[in-house]
Amino acid sequence: xxxxxxxxxxxxxxxxxxxxxxxxxxxxxxxxxxxxxxxxxxxxxxxxxxxxxxxxxxxxxxxxxxxxxxxxxxxxxxxxxxxxxxxxxxxxxxxxxxxxxxxxxxxxxxxxxxxxxxxxxxxxxxxxxxxxxxxxxxxxxxxxxxxxxxxxxxxxxxxx
Numbered sequence: 001x002x003x004x005x006x007x008x009x010x011x012x013x014x015x016x017x018x019x020x021x022x023x024x025x026x027x028x029x030x031x032x033x034x035x036x037x038x039x040x041x042x043x044x045x046x047x048x049x050x051x052x053x054x055x056x057x058x059x060x061x062x063x064x065x066x067x068x069x070x071x072x073x074x075x076x077x078x079x080x081x082x083x084x085x086x087x088x089x090x091x092x093x094x095x096x097x098x099x100x101x102x103x104x105x106x107x108x109x110x111x112x113x114x115x116x117x118x119x120x121x122x123x124x125x126x127x128x129x130x131x132x133x134x135x136x137x138x139x140x141x142x143x144x145x146x147x148x149x150x151x152x153x154x155x156x157x158x159x160x
Contacts, residue, residue, distance in 0.1 A: 002158045004064045004149040008112060009131035015109040023053050053110075060111035061128040064149055066158045071138075073128045073147070080128065082140060089139040090159055092152055095132045097121065117146075 008016070027046045034042040058076040065072040065079075071087070073080035098119055106115015112130040119125070122137070122144050129135065129148040136152060138145040138159075149155035 001065055001067045002154075004066070004151055004155045004158075006061045006063050006112075006128075006130040006148055007150050009133055012109060012112055012131060016111055019110050020053070023049055056107050056110045059107070059114060061114060061130055061147070064147060064155065066155070071159065075128075082138070082145065084159070086140045086142070087138055087159070088141065089137075090156055091137045091139075092156060093135045093137050095135060098125075098132075098135065098146065101125070112148075 026049055030042045030046045030049075033039075034046075061073055061075060063074045065074060066084075068084075070084055071082040073082070098117075098121075101117045101119035104116045104118050104124070106117060106127065107113065113127050113132070114129060115127060117125050117127050125137075125144040125146055127146040129146055131148045131150075134148050134150065134152045136147045136149060136155060138147065147155075
């Protein structure tokens with residue numbers, strides 16, 4: 001088994017820090033308003049904000065593990081298993097190829113980019129990306145999957 005890290009790049013770190021700060025300010029503000037207003041809506045909103053933050057954290061890609069039979073996308077919320085036999089193509093791509101992609105259901109910057117995305121060139125894709133400067137596109141029997149291992153060359157060599 002080989003483990004490949006999925007470290008966030010500078011833009012993900014900055015975006016995450018800014019959003020984390022704004023989340024914190026929002027929750028503190030809502031709690032402060034609750035103390036004065038005593039409305040049940042405010043704690044519920046705080047809980048929704050905190051839940052969104054926690055969900056993004058636990059579903060982010062942490063690393064990738066390659067064995068003889070499968071690729072694991074490691075996340076705190078549980079690993080995604082991709083049988084190697086289902087992988088039809090492995091392609092190192094440049095960020096420009098996925099520029100203009102839009103989220104159809106997922107996270108776009110907070111702890112990375114993960115979930116369902118789409119663009120004109122590839123159509124629907126599933127992203128498990130922590131950085132945009134090191135991208136590997138897998139084409140499987142059923143979908144296109146975008147990954148971002150720190151060691152692209154080693155990852156591709158281990159996968160093929």
